[in-house]
Amino acid sequence: MLAEAHLQRITARINGVEVTRTVAARLTLVELLREDLGLTGTKVSCELQVCGVCTVLVDGSPVSSCTYLAIDADGRDVQTVEGLADGEQLHPLQTAFVESMALQCGFCTPGFLMMSKALLDRVPDPSPEQIAKHLDGNICRCTGYEPIIRAVGCAARRLRGEADHE
Amino acid sequence: MTLPDFALARPDTLEEALALLGDDQVPYCGGTELLLAMKVGLQRPETLVDVKRVPELRGVRSSHGELVIGGASTHDDLSRDALVREVLPLLAEVEAHVGNARVRVQGSIGGNLCFAEPKSDVATTLIALDASVTLQSSSGRRTLLVRDFIVGPYYADKEPGELLIDVRIPLVATRRGAYVKFQVTERPTVGVAVVQDTETGACRVVVGAVGEIPVWRDWASVADIDVEELSSAVDPVEDLTGSERYKRHLTAVFVRRALRDLERSS
Known part of the structure; x- marks a missing residue:
């Protein structure tokens, strides 16, 4: 049994749903998401904030959920890849990733999607250089990155309501 | 890599935070250094004192x-x-x-x-x-x-x-500066900052990342800067990003690039 100072009661909105839990101080956000809430879309790999597969948005900003204490999500809004689609309707980023073949094994994809969403929420019309710089902390071993940069650019155009053009 | 067990305090005022700090009660903010050090076992504090509300x-x-x-x-x-x-x-x-x-x-x-x-x-x-x-x-x-x-x-x-x-x-109104770095992994191999007071011409060059701590030099003017002296004064740490000789070479190259950028800055 952990001492009281090691446990805290937190309330966070996770993909729009209010969640209240008593958590250990050492519990990371990704552990809460995957093991308690069953939201296994968020992956874990390097656990050192380097690879980006565990990226989720907290109050709209991208964080490495492997190194983010669940307690720090108290009172905040958390969005994971499960919260990206609108019911059966994929988010434009997801559609663009599929169409541009911006994934192969798919393990890094949730992280790239959330990282890209953070960019487009702040910069609706990013250049390919801005996209590449923003994503330089996410690692993909399948695609060679070019299809991902194209997909994000394509999603940005659609989100701005522009017609597709190549 | 599960974090070791610890207590977390979330003080709202500076006085509370300072009263909580001690040998085994350490400040915690973003966790980008501390939580990693705890994951790999380099640190095992009893309490993290979250200072984000102060x-x-x-x-x-x-x-x-x-x-x-x-x-x-x-x-x-x-x-x-x-x-x-x-x-x-x-x-x-x-x-x-x-x-x-x-x-x-x-x-x-x-x-x-x-x-x-x-x-x-x-x-x-x-x-x-x-x-x-x-x-x-x-x-x-x-x-x-x-x-x-x-x-x-x-x-x-x-x-x-x-x-x-x-x-x-x-804040010095007459100051201008530049920073350049060379980076192939998640951290820079070399970073060079140069700041000049355009009124007096005096400038400072700082070389970071290449050694254990940054090395800095002041000169009376840009013309006085001795790039060779600076690249021999740094004490490079050899690692996967390069040998000592290579890092001295990079230092000289990036000091020159920083000076070029300084000339272009307003």
Whole structure:
């Protein structure tokens, strides 16, 4: 049994749903998401904030959920890849990733999607250089990155309501 | 890599935070250094004292000719802060390129300095800008230049009961500067900051990342800068990003590039 100072009661909105839990101080956000809430879309790999597969948005900003204490999500809004689609309707980023073949094994994809969403929420019309710089902390071993940069650019155009053009 | 067990305190005031700090009760802000050190077993504190709610550690303001940056300000905050962008665009630009976008959202300027990470872009830049840090404990307050605060690799001149409250940078209207770095992994191989007072011509060059702590030199003018002397004065750490000889060569190349960028800056 952990001492009281090691446990805290937190309330966070996770993909729009209010969640209240008593958590250990050492519990990371990704552990809460995957093991308690069953939201296994968020992956874990390097656990050192380097690879980006565990990226989720907290109050709209991208964080490495492997190194983010669940307690720090108290009172905040958390969005994971499960919260990206609108019911059966994929988010434009997801559609663009599929169409541009911006994934192969798919393990890094949730992280790239959330990282890209953070960019487009702040910069609706990013250049390919801005996209590449923003994503330089996410690692993909399948695609060679070019299809991902194209997909994000394509999603940005659609989100701005522009017609597709190549 | 499960974190070891610990207690977490979330004080709302500076007094509460300072009363909680001790040998085994350490400040916790973004966790980008501390939580990693705990994961790999380098540190195992009993209590993390979360300083994010302490008002004195938040925000950026201009006061008595200095830019005062709260220690808990994140790299992302500073890269976008309107005042920083206006009065110190060099710092805003450096902050926009620290680590990766997630590290910038979580990591704070105070934590970056307190951990004295040898490959910190921020420390190199702040030394060039002649910045200082304010440290406070229950028994008092002291001010130290960043170049004196960074004592060694992962070693800053800070007592366990002290908290880094803010970073202060003198605002000099006639100053211009540049920062360039070479980076192939998640941290720079070399980072060079150069700052010049255009009125007197005096300039300071700081070389970071290449050795255990940044090396700095002051010169009366850009023409006096001895690039060869500087590249032989650094003490490179050999690692996967290169040998000593290679890093000395890179140092000379990047000092020249920083000087070229300085000439182009306004």
